[in-house]
Amino acid sequence: MRSSSRNRPVTKIAAVAGAVVASVALVALPASAKSSKSSSLVGTFGVTAASCASGTPTSGSYFRMVQSGGTTTAGPFVPNADSTCGDKTYSALQPGTAGGLTTGRYQPDPSPAFDTAGNGLAAAIVAPTKFFGVNFAVSTNATDPQTKTATKKPSIKVSGKKLSGDLDAVSVAYGNQQFNQGAPKPDGSTPTGTAGPTGTYNAKTGKYTLDWSSAIIGGPFSGFTGIWHLEGTFKK
């Protein structure tokens, strides 16, 4: 009895503490569960062109290429004298006929994929972009044109405000040649330089940024790495 009466305040304190913890848990748990849950974004990631006339892009979508032996952060980067950016190591990307990159389905190369000069003709995702006098064109294909490997439909997920996903189907047609520019690669690998996709997303406005990089394996630019930055508004 004695010991029971002596323990009563302790019991009260424990009960109050338990109630507080339970209340906090009730409020906090759904929020944390909500933030760790990811959902697929199926629609079109609209491409806004880069603003870069005076130098490096301040906003918008662009492509960069890292020279063989370089890194995606420090370069050295390949200058493209055909770029409209002040800093020629950036090539501004203009929206294509579909407005941007669509998830959940492919935006494949047309047939033929090239004109007689070797310019790539795919124009849905971004407008063909001049690079060393010849246009490169971006597409997503069920079978990767370079490696002849099956790919997955482009997918992007959002978790909180962060984007992730699988863009292994991205391919670039240039100079009568095809270069896989997916991340990861169609075989699931991530060779040096290949990373992402990562990005940010504002669910209220639909504004997003999407970044990935992809090593070029084989062909004239073997050992180089493509860096892709898409920016714009996502629409379902």
Added chain:
Amino acid sequence: MLGLGLAAAPAIFQMFDRAPKGGDMIDAFEPYMTQARIAEFRGFLREMGAASDEAQRVVDPAAAKNLGLTPAQYAQRAQYLHAFEQKFPGIDRDMSDMLDRMQRNLANYRGVAALPPFPLFPWFFVIPGLLLAGSAAVALVARRGRSGRAAVIVVIVIGAGLIAAPAVFQMFTRAPGGAQMIDDFRPIMTHEKLTTVQGYFLTLGNGEAEARNVAIPAASLPAAATPALDRFSKDWPRINREMAPFVGVMADNIVNFEAVDALPPFWLFPWFFVIPGLLAVVLGALALRRSRSNGRDAHEPSDPGTEQDSTEQDTRQVTRTNTSVEAS
């Protein structure tokens, strides 16, 4: 032992992996190892050289004047064109050297390409090797019987086939040519060289683009005042289209080249057939001769009238004739 050695040679030299890579490399270079394609690439170099000269002689002074820049300031302003002009003589020398190497190896390339398919090469050792070993084994087991002698004859025939194979496939002329080609290509089929050539591609492409986008508009020259640069700009997509895949073939075949280069020297290959072939023929002939002379010795003390007697004699003589058969 000789047969097993021959059969094991491809595994020892990793031919099962390396030979197909050699075949892939020969196939990949096929579009470029022609007189016409080399002449076309030399034409591209001449065209780019003329454009570089014209840019320095006609366009740069006019553009610098119109832009109000000193030559040094203009060189900074048109940095990619300037780099093209400065680097082109070296690029021309280096690329011409590559084309020279290709040109002087056209016949060697054709010779190697005319050899049987590379992936089959290991089997040219394995199959005769196993046949040789199998026949020798039969000869050992059968000793001096008819089947033993037949097996020794098979050994001799296989040996003769091995001796004849290099002549049939013209290996004595083609293989040394292949060796010469490998030696000549060794300096250009490296990752360092690939990076250098990739850099040339960037220099040429950016030079053309800056001439077209910056220098020529700034120079404000009359129409047709820059025929060499106009032609270069018009042809650049084609030059790009033709040269880029060539650089790609270089890039994609460096590993294949290294595999071929790691094989024994090409000129040795005919002898890999001839020497085992000669040994098989000589040893087989010796075995056959001893077998026959021993057979005659065995017949002498007995009545040669019956075949059965002679067979029994043969059986009794097994121990004495072992040495000669084993030689095969």
